[in-house]
């Protein structure tokens with residue numbers, strides 16, 4: 001243990017602990033900007049400077065490990081003056097038009113300005129000399145350089161967590177900026193639209209592209225029937241933007257709030273998640289059968305999940321030779337969209353051209369996905385508008401709802417029914433677990449051999465998880481799988497996806513089925529989730545997801561009554577012709593820059 | 594140049610038998626080498642002035658099978674051109690100094706990071722390096738040197754940015770600690786030394802520390818090479834004993850009308866005429882990596898300052914706030930004051946900003962911008978305002 005003194009208080013910490021963390025242990029707050037728990041230390045904003053006795057300069061507390069006998073003061077005149085200067089300097093380069101900024105009141109720079117730089121600015125305005133540009137090319141987010149404080153969180157996110165480096169630091173000195181490859185528009189680089197950078201940006205320099213006004217317009221248009229679907233991960237995170245602690249489930253209140261906002265029908269992406277399991281599970285079994293029984297050597301195995309549009313774009317850019325390994329299933333969002341304007345329209349007797357289909361997602365990549373030209377199976381744009389969890393919170397605030405005191409409500413029907421298997425889609429390993437719960441039962445006629453259906457080996461925050469399941473006692477139709485060992489792997493965060501893809505490419509991946517989610521922790525850690533998101537918060541949300549699952553009566557996708565019904569009435573059977581038309585898709589190869 | 598009281602020294606460019614000195618050095622233990630250099634009081638000639646013996650000692654104490662000795666030949670400080678001359682005339686001694694340092698710290702590999710603009714020297718240096726490699730092989734010593742080219746950014750002379758650059762990354766300074774002696778090039782313990790430092794160390798091994806400490810003062814031992822430029826009838830490279838005052842220096846090199854001397858380049862200090870007599874050139878006064886620029890009364894100190902600020906505004910790596918934005922503010926601030934668009938009292942705010950930059954910037958670049966700024970504004974305020 002290392003002993004040091006901060007503001008005259010003694011504290012002992014593990015070797016390697018930063019001064020910042022040591023101070024936190026004493027509940028001494030030191031402001032930060034470039035620091036983020038998910039990322040490596042940058043030490044570039046310098047807001048966290050403190051005074052170390054005997055040191056020539058101030059030290060950056062986030063970047064300096066505590067050493068034995070260190071004496072630190074966090075709030076001396078020297079520190080305050082320098083810190084005020086730093087905040088003033090940042091503001092002088094920054095277009096501070098808070099009142100029209102999406103991050104107003106949820107901005108780390110603004111909070112610091114409130115503390116350290118209210119009143120007249122000391123320094124000259126530099127913004128007028130800069131030729132800042134705004135990149136609106138991505139359907140998912142806006143990059144506004146005039147709001148950027150060069151903390152490089154986004155750059156670190158994109159390279160460390162996502163292994164993409166779609167954005168990097170360019171130029172030096174006064175011209176330094178965050179740029180894409182050759183300054184190309186974000187829509188024309190390897191960016192996966194995952195929004196992880198957006199989630200970590202402390203200012204309004206990276207924000208999702210919002211469609212709130214369009215959604216309001218649709219709601220108020222008496223001619224339109226507006227359906228909304230909510231992704232599983234939204235219900236365990238939305239509360240954070242409305243004053244709840246991370247990890248509190250607000251499903252019922254959220255449903256009620258959506259009704260109050262005026263959506264005509266409040267439905268659940270869980271329904272199409274269950275459908276995904278039926279389609280994808282069947283697809284996997286068919287591929288296995290082709291490979292094992294028919295001896296078809298062209299079958300693409302391992303099969304990869306396809307519900308994470310960030311991951312889809314990643315593989316399209318980086319490993320296009322493996323596109324045939326992707327499940328052809330659309331993501332639950334897009335399955336839902338395709339059915340909303342076909343099956344739902346028919347059942348509810350509504351003209352599909354009058355349906356506006358909105359989805360609430362933990363994800364910014366879903367905005368891009370909804371815009372893909374492939375996603376018009378219904379003859380219309382299957383999903384019209386995608387809002388993030390954060391945008392929904394904004395709408396709830398705009399409407400003045402007293403969220404905390406709302407009654408709990410339940411989803412409408414049809415396409416509002418859910419199972420626990422669908423809920424866990426929101427966490428890494430969840431799709432795999434849901435698929436196993438169903439596929440194992442199809443093949444063996446028995447439930448998965450795990451206590452209370454909880455397939456714990458696929459759960460948790462390890463970046464890459466592996467498991468295998470021995471298939472014994474098959475029912476007759478699947479007897480060719482008797483004794484087979486189904487090998488699976490799971491990765492979340494594209495840096496981990498890349499690890500697996502390298503193995504696959506080298507031929508060192510002995511798996512049959514691989515689940516990949518673009519975001520750390522899966523959708524609970526999605527780019528559209530409340531800010532901040534970090535490991536502890538992801539863990540809390542994950543816990544909430546699994547408790548939601550355990551509290552459900554139905555916990556296996558094939559038991560979802562609405563899923564059973566749709567096959568009977570509309571789709572016939574999994575992977576049927578109709579399914580393929582509406583629920584499956586194809587992928588495109590993309591440039592790698 | 595007679596009769597000036599300045600003591601010219603011939604150490605760096607002294608003709609020696611390299612092989613003999615190296616053979617002697619390789620017979621010494623690393624402790625003996627380090628002790629000699631420690632006793633000599635040699636401080637780094639790259640600008641920061643860290644005791645070379647200490648640097649070697651720390652690096653030698655690290656337990657790592659792989660270590661590096663890096664020779665900093667980026668020579669980016671405005672007004673310095675002595676390392677070029679040293680490499681041109683006595684590259685063997687640079688390579689020799691690296692081998693000796695390698696022996697002291699336990700490194701088998703050396704890297705010379707050569708300023709991009711010096712690429713034209715590379716063919717000649719390669720030939721000399723080949724014969725050097727042959728020579729140490731003959732002595733029976735295993736050591737290998739490689740050259741890496743810089744690409745024109747001043748910041749890449751900063752040691753940790755230099756490592757990043759060699760590693761193929763963007764040249765941005767790292768957080769310290771860890772220091773290079775613990776985690777330097779490729780995160781291995783590394784001693785990084787200036788070209789001149791390495792040659793001086795080799796000469797200390799040859800002549801002994803006792804000989805070296807005859808020259809200079811307690812805080813600034815020995816002699817060093819100066820790059821003299823500006824308003825002087827005799828620009829060029831001069832090896833002088835340390836410890837002289839600016840007045841002695843100006844007496845020798847000035848044109849009779851010197852009003853200020855910028856000691857240590859853009860990151861150094863501006864000494865005005867009234868302080869010539871009391872200011873010692875060295876670590877007890879104004880330190881310098883070698884750059885000495887004289888200004889006579891025809892020069893506008895506003896222009897001089899503007900030039901330096903322009904330089905820093907461009908050459909800051911841009912990663913940390915105090916330096917990236919601070920430089921722009923200082924530059925724009927003096928422009929506005931000069932034009933009468935800001936009050937002259939605004940200079941006081943800028944002086945405070947320069948203080949903050951000194952203590953809050955991440956690396957030596959941002960920390961030293963205030964040196965030139967404060968010494969020029971402090972001493973020539975009227976020239977900035979009017």
Ligand SMILES: Cc1cc2nc3c(=O)[nH]c(=O)nc-3n(C[C@H](O)[C@H](O)[C@H](O)COP(=O)(O)O)c2cc1C
Pocket residue numbers: 636637638639640641642643645665666667668669670747748749750751752753785786787788790791956957958
């Ligand atoms: C911005 C900046 C530029 C530097 N440029 C050089 C340089 O060109 N050459 C050099 O030897 N040292 C340079 N230094 C100093 C090095 O960081 C380092 O201290 C030096 O190479 C150590 O060698 P020494 O101890 O032999 O002086 C620079 C430092 C800074 C902060």
Ligand code: SF4
Pocket residue numbers: 094095096097098099101102103104105107108109110147203204205
């Ligand atoms: S980024 Fe923050 S400080 Fe800047 S305008 Fe937006 S809310 Fe205000």
Ligand code: SF4
Pocket residue numbers: 157158162164165166167190191192193194195196197198
């Ligand atoms: S959205 Fe994702 S891929 Fe695109 S720049 Fe941000 S972190 Fe990188």
Ligand code: SF4
Pocket residue numbers: 147148149150151152153154155178197200201202203205206
């Ligand atoms: S875009 Fe945001 S995260 Fe990236 S450097 Fe700018 S302020 Fe930081």
Ligand code: SF4
Pocket residue numbers: 748765766908909910911912913914916917954955956957958959960
């Ligand atoms: S002080 Fe300047 S050069 Fe050094 S790290 Fe900061 S911005 Fe870069």
Ligand code: FES
Pocket residue numbers: 031032033034035042043044045046047048049060061062063
């Ligand atoms: S938070 Fe420590 S330097 Fe930015």
